[in-house]
Amino acid sequence: MRANNERWDLAGRDMEALLAEAAALQGESLWQDARRRLRRNRTAWWSLLFLLAFGLLSLCAPLLPIPSPVALDLQTEPMPPIAPWTEFGNHNYTREYWELSAIDSAAVDLRAAIFDDWQTGSWMGRDSKGRDILSRIVWGSRTSIIVALIATLCSLAIGVTYGAFSGLSGGRIDNLMMRIVDVLYSVPFIFVVIFLITIVNEYRTELEDNWGIGRETVFYLVIGAIYWLTMARVVRGQVLSLKNSEFIEAARVLGASTRRILFVHLVPNVLSIVIVYLTLTIPAVMLFEAFLSFLGLGIEPPKVSWGLLAVDGTEAINPLRIFWWLVVFPAAAMGSVLLALNILGDGLRDALDPKLRGKD
Amino acid sequence: MTRFLLRRFMWFAITLFTVVTISFFLMRSVRGGPFDTDRALNEAVRINIEARYHLDWPLWKQYAHYVGPFNLDRHGPEFLGGDGSDLFGGVLTGDFGPSFRYRDYTVNDIIAQSLPISALLGTVAMMWALALGITTGMLSALRRGSGLDISLRLAATGGIALPNFVIAGFLVILFVFLVPLFPVAGWGSLRHMLLPGFALGAPFAAYISRLTRTGMLETLSQDHIRTAWAKGLTPRLVIMRHALKGGILPVVSYLGPATAGILTGSLVIEKIFYIPGTGSHFVNSALNRDYTLSMGVTILFTVLVYSLNLVVDLAYTLLDPRIKLEDE
Amino acid sequence: MALLDVQNLSVRFDTQDGSVRAVDGVSFQLEEGETLGLVGESGSGKSVTNLALMGLVPAPPGVVQADHINFAGRDLLTLTAEELRQLRGNEISMIFQDPMTSLNPLLTVGRQLSEVLEIHQGLSRREADRLCAAGLADVGIPEPETRLAAYPHELSGGMRQRVMIAMALLCKPRVLIADEPTTALDVTIQAQILELMTDLRERHGTAIILITHDLGVVAGCADRVHVMYAGRLVETAPTAPLFSLPVHPYTRGLLASVPTLTGDPTSALSSIEGQPPDLANLPAGCAFAPRCDYAETRCRSGPMPLEAIPGESAPRTVACLLATEIAAASGGAR
Numbered sequence A: 001m002r003a004n005n006e007r008w009d010l011a012g013r014d015m016e017a018l019l020a021e022a023a024a025l026q027g028e029s030l031w032q033d034a035r036r037r038l039r040r041n042r043t044a045w046w047s048l049l050f051l052l053a054f055g056l057l058s059l060c061a062p063l064l065p066i067p068s069p070v071a072l073d074l075q076t077e078p079m080p081p082i083a084p085w086t087e088f089g090n091h092n093y094t095r096e097y098w099e100l101s102a103i104d105s106a107a108v109d110l111r112a113a114i115f116d117d118w119q120t121g122s123w124m125g126r127d128s129k130g131r132d133i134l135s136r137i138v139w140g141s142r143t144s145i146i147v148a149l150i151a152t153l154c155s156l157a158i159g160v161t162y163g164a165f166s167g168l169s170g171g172r173i174d175n176l177m178m179r180i181v182d183v184l185y186s187v188p189f190i191f192v193v194i195f196l197i198t199i200v201n202e203y204r205t206e207l208e209d210n211w212g213i214g215r216e217t218v219f220y221l222v223i224g225a226i227y228w229l230t231m232a233r234v235v236r237g238q239v240l241s242l243k244n245s246e247f248i249e250a251a252r253v254l255g256a257s258t259r260r261i262l263f264v265h266l267v268p269n270v271l272s273i274v275i276v277y278l279t280l281t282i283p284a285v286m287l288f289e290a291f292l293s294f295l296g297l298g299i300e301p302p303k304v305s306w307g308l309l310a311v312d313g314t315e316a317i318n319p320l321r322i323f324w325w326l327v328v329f330p331a332a333a334m335g336s337v338l339l340a341l342n343i344l345g346d347g348l349r350d351a352l353d354p355k356l357r358g359k360d
Numbered sequence B: 001m002t003r004f005l006l007r008r009f010m011w012f013a014i015t016l017f018t019v020v021t022i023s024f025f026l027m028r029s030v031r032g033g034p035f036d037t038d039r040a041l042n043e044a045v046r047i048n049i050e051a052r053y054h055l056d057w058p059l060w061k062q063y064a065h066y067v068g069p070f071n072l073d074r075h076g077p078e079f080l081g082g083d084g085s086d087l088f089g090g091v092l093t094g095d096f097g098p099s100f101r102y103r104d105y106t107v108n109d110i111i112a113q114s115l116p117i118s119a120l121l122g123t124v125a126m127m128w129a130l131a132l133g134i135t136t137g138m139l140s141a142l143r144r145g146s147g148l149d150i151s152l153r154l155a156a157t158g159g160i161a162l163p164n165f166v167i168a169g170f171l172v173i174l175f176v177f178l179v180p181l182f183p184v185a186g187w188g189s190l191r192h193m194l195l196p197g198f199a200l201g202a203p204f205a206a207y208i209s210r211l212t213r214t215g216m217l218e219t220l221s222q223d224h225i226r227t228a229w230a231k232g233l234t235p236r237l238v239i240m241r242h243a244l245k246g247g248i249l250p251v252v253s254y255l256g257p258a259t260a261g262i263l264t265g266s267l268v269i270e271k272i273f274y275i276p277g278t279g280s281h282f283v284n285s286a287l288n289r290d291y292t293l294s295m296g297v298t299i300l301f302t303v304l305v306y307s308l309n310l311v312v313d314l315a316y317t318l319l320d321p322r323i324k325l326e327d328e
Numbered sequence C: 001m002a003l004l005d006v007q008n009l010s011v012r013f014d015t016q017d018g019s020v021r022a023v024d025g026v027s028f029q030l031e032e033g034e035t036l037g038l039v040g041e042s043g044s045g046k047s048v049t050n051l052a053l054m055g056l057v058p059a060p061p062g063v064v065q066a067d068h069i070n071f072a073g074r075d076l077l078t079l080t081a082e083e084l085r086q087l088r089g090n091e092i093s094m095i096f097q098d099p100m101t102s103l104n105p106l107l108t109v110g111r112q113l114s115e116v117l118e119i120h121q122g123l124s125r126r127e128a129d130r131l132c133a134a135g136l137a138d139v140g141i142p143e144p145e146t147r148l149a150a151y152p153h154e155l156s157g158g159m160r161q162r163v164m165i166a167m168a169l170l171c172k173p174r175v176l177i178a179d180e181p182t183t184a185l186d187v188t189i190q191a192q193i194l195e196l197m198t199d200l201r202e203r204h205g206t207a208i209i210l211i212t213h214d215l216g217v218v219a220g221c222a223d224r225v226h227v228m229y230a231g232r233l234v235e236t237a238p239t240a241p242l243f244s245l246p247v248h249p250y251t252r253g254l255l256a257s258v259p260t261l262t263g264d265p266t267s268a269l270s271s272i273e274g275q276p277p278d279l280a281n282l283p284a285g286c287a288f289a290p291r292c293d294y295a296e297t298r299c300r301s302g303p304m305p306l307e308a309i310p311g312e313s314a315p316r317t318v319a320c321l322l323a324t325e326i327a328a329a330s331g332g333a334r
């Protein structure tokens, strides 16, 4: 009993600070631990580096001395790739893009200032309209990555809010909310979504003129609306298990407010699992973009995305001549990024949740 | 059991009601109606068409007519003012009404024509995804850490990472043009079915392989497997009878989502291979603003996936005697 | 000749964190119809020793070495995997600690029992079922025929352990290895299960290796007791002499930590101070020395062979340099 009294004396003084420190420490060591484990997982580490490099490349797309992704040069047949050592570059650059944002056009100006009209040769060939594949892949990666990021963040926002609310409420509300998620899981959502997209398409101009909502925004919302389910479940599970854990209990005993508990204690702990699902949702969303673009419901020309590139590629498949570069290069770019994301996601899951290690 | 089924049915009714209602009102509120492209229609023809599709009715009546169960037009039941020749109609009786685009067909006609094709394609895809996924997943688990395991896992990750139309593209280049084993496209014989089925099933095979591997490793590490070895069972018995059953339980619960996924994938695959299935009709209807058709397909697939999920849950209780449905 | 003769058995696990010596130079004999108690703390290598006998040490990471493991005149080390499999569950069977997880939850009890007979005796399912029902009746399960159709989760813990025992005895094995058969059960059930095992031994003449860390269990059932510490045998003796005069300081510690009815209820139970050693890097000399009250400098180097205690009539050995002094001191004090 004496020992207990002493403990609570300590609590009276600065248990709160101690707790915060402990939580921070716990969080820190968790991350350090995770980083160490991730580094030990070589494939995941290389995937991360690859993705960073690729991200940088696509971010710098307007600065690179590559041809315009849309400049047409109508030919009868797609032009095959040129090896860099036969034609490293030429002076045919034309400044043709879709409506770029202010930053991007400034970057393009800068590019023109540095490289003038010099551009790389068609190292990955050209499509039937004479557009440079390499350039389209790089520019396409921007669209795809942005779509994926924003849509994933959308789903994250919905999923985390829903899951955390459900988990924190508990009882009947929790029960009902999760039952709804169960039900939504067994609805083939994509059909509903496609149906919705076609309807929304009717109102595109109004939406754009009156609300400034473009097709892409709708796109983000719609994808976010599909992919939040898993996130909600996972976050709820995590919240439930944390809610009953000792340090939250201790914080509550000490009179910390619900909001404080939420932000100081729950968020850092839920974060790890959220990050894992983020890395696994991004590739899923990229696939979905490709899927919708393939059906003509996604990104629209003249803009270019990986989905559209893949569509161009598969459409060019015909029995007479195989324009392999139209299929192989975009598929390789998309495949390697998605593969890297998947490997990184698996690696992160292993690193953050050692229990699951090597099982999947 | 009955309680479980009742509850499931209740949720099903709520879901379906929501889907139907939202889609219906969205569809009817779309400006211009479905006949926008025929702008040159003269007044008489327009009125004629609107009457044919009951667009001249008040919205509530259109809705009641669409949902059913009573047929509200002049063939409807006598107590609603019809001639009684066609009592029932609407979604509740499985009648999705006329197609907006193919004027001479009802949505049911189109589905009846195309669904068997899609079902066959989906079955082929699912069968081969299960066969390949479970085999490779087992091999991977049993040879854990070996070169085979690593390459199978890499292939599985690749299968999950690539869009199925890219996989389809490679398959076509390989097996149609370079090594002409299969016809390019179309429908009719078994040979027409294999390549699309393969492409459609590939991502699911990959995912099932991963699930099986995880499940098998989990089961193989359990105590009762040690008991099975200690009893002197042959490796075959230990794996096939004792480990596999527990190992593929995750695959069983994945069958529901996989069905939904295969239906989704069929949209793309049917388009690539020019297969006249429900999926390609759905895509066309979405692009053509054939709202009744796309709604019909959406509702049909919702019912299909929902029922399949139910079947899967029931099957799960057969496989795992510990699960009791009432406990849900 | 002994039924089972193990000479210099070692098992190590080559893991990422280094090589773990789970069993180190263990030798023992088991006579026909005898019960041998094997005691020791958690992690002392009891289970691994017996898994090695069954050829069930997971490899990798496990590596099993021995001079020989003779069973009924055959060296188990030289048998093929298939020959070993035919022995398992047939001539040597094993019961595990936790009956909750040791039965397959997805198969009926009948299926799990009958497959043993099907595989070892080539019986048909029907014949096997008849024998299984008899086997269940033998271990005191009422209505055995209906139980055959039950799934493990429908039975209580004690029932499940009875099923495990029945399963192990179906083929009338010559050796039964019981790895903590009662640890997961509550006390009354424990007594029933132990009684059952003693009874079965008497009727079938099965030799039993009884693994436990409960010395009470050993006192009641075993003819001889072997004490293990950190993968090595530290003391072997017939049961009665061991309990009346434990020699190895570790054994003494174990015994002192058991509450007795006759002891002074006010005196504190002692526990052995300190932690079990890290098997990946054992100290030189006696592994128990760091926790031993008697330890001297000479205990911390050199090998610690099992040696007979001079002046003792019972066939007992101990691995302690101070054995003579301790034996003399406590013998004198008595």
Ligand SMILES: Nc1ncnc2c1ncn2[C@@H]1O[C@H](COP(=O)(O)OP(=O)(O)OP(=O)(O)O)[C@@H](O)[C@H]1O
Residues within 6 Å of the ligand: C013, C015, C020, C022, C040, C041, C042, C043, C044, C045, C046, C047, C048, C049, C058, C061, C213, C279
């Ligand atoms: N598969 C394995 N891989 C690595 N080490 C192992 C493995 N199995 C057992 N060990 C190690 O071998 C040592 C002995 O384990 P064992 O299970 O024999 O102990 P025990 O005496 O049976 O303990 P308990 O009373 O807890 O059952 C332990 O330290 C354990 O860490």
Ligand SMILES: [Mg+2]
Residues within 6 Å of the ligand: C046, C047, C048, C179
């Ligand atoms: Mg043990």
